[in-house]
Amino acid sequence: MKNKIYFDNAATTWPKPICIKDSVDDYFNNVSVSPNRSYFSTNLVENTRTLACNYFKSDNVVFVPSATIGLNIIINSLLDKGDHVITTNIEHHAVYRTLSHVKKVKQINYDIANYFDQNQLQHIDEILNLINNKTKMIIINHASNVTGVISDIKSIKMAINRRILIVADVSQTCGIEDVSLDTLGADIIVSSTHKHLYGLPGLGFISYKNDIDFKPFICGGTGKNSALMEQPQKVPEVIEVGTMNIPALYAFQKSIEYCSTERRKKMRKHAKLLIDAFISGCSDNKLLKIYTNTNVKNVNSIISFNIAGLDPNFLVAPYLNSNGIIIRSGLHCAPLIHKTIGTYPHGTIRISTSYFNTIEEINYLINTINELRGWVN
């Protein structure tokens, strides 16, 4: 077994495919320019945008530094005083903290729907009952970064009988599921590129339908129209400011090629294989409680669990770490899902797999976890 077994792919994937590493080498050896700013600048950004639009079957893709920044831009740019937002109990702090802040500075209102129950079953009425005449936006995580359960966004879209923007955070599903706007039933999707797209950190994107007008939120240079003293109002310059993460954009072209429809199918099958092996391998460990419900639609690469009587942060996580197993413990920046599934305030141990994890690694994890039974006795 190698020195490090990496099971924190929901935070960022590792390792990356060789094509990504090669793209970084190629960038530093041969490309290294800042688009729009030098005489020798390339069409790198626009080429990447075209590839992304084709991949996500969208007319519009703009690039942002991360999914968190993307969500901040969406919330700040599209909402005005008095607007109402609905979100859910499976969101990440990229949504909760941003809404909380924008409520204070812009006087928007928002409600958090108990959309998922403790068994991760979905209750659309919890969202529909919160809609009022000021509701402008519903923000929903396509898959929980704690349990992996996938939201049925299309059903929400079909149940609403007026125009409300549906914003889907696809950070945990992009690259492994089909997240095109029409398939999902969303008006806007936002994601990073460094999770299941296997790209580099420091890059995300927003993909959206044609009739959405972003107002400036973060302002600065765009490499064009330098005589203009105000932020341009049209995309992409209304969103893409400052020097972009060019190596990550270059690598994103390779991500798109790597995460083809065919490979995504293989990734989903592989994820199911690993999660099934984990659940069956732990089935005789009566002290282990798994909070991921694989009987509902699930990304299958995320498993949250606890061992009765053992603190996940101070006992289980350090023990796994000392045995070369990298995981994440705690509340995972998503406190409300923990309150729903009953794991607040300590949180859970989260295993998140990638296409590069193996059955042997899962078996090693199971054996290491089973050693902890002796501690409880």
Place this chain on the structure above:
Amino acid sequence: MQYSLKVVTPCADYDGFTVEGDFINEIVAEKFLDTVKAVFENVINLLDGDIIISKSSDYEIYIYDFKHFIISKTKTVLDAVNLMDKLFDYYLGEKNEKIY
């Protein structure tokens, strides 16, 4: 100074303060384990000292491999510092009464 210590914020909602730190000098494992048992109540020793735990209503202490420690759920940071100071006072022979 026998140890370094800093305040940390775990990704969980624990009461009170959490600190973590390292022992600066090498510890004599058996003597240290005897010290911990003499100074604290409810001591649990897992895997021959790989993890030593002591819990009370005022704190939880985890000592890892006689090198690294975490103290959680103290009311103040000073309470955590005082715990470590008294532990080392006993270990070094400067105090000999049961403190907790």
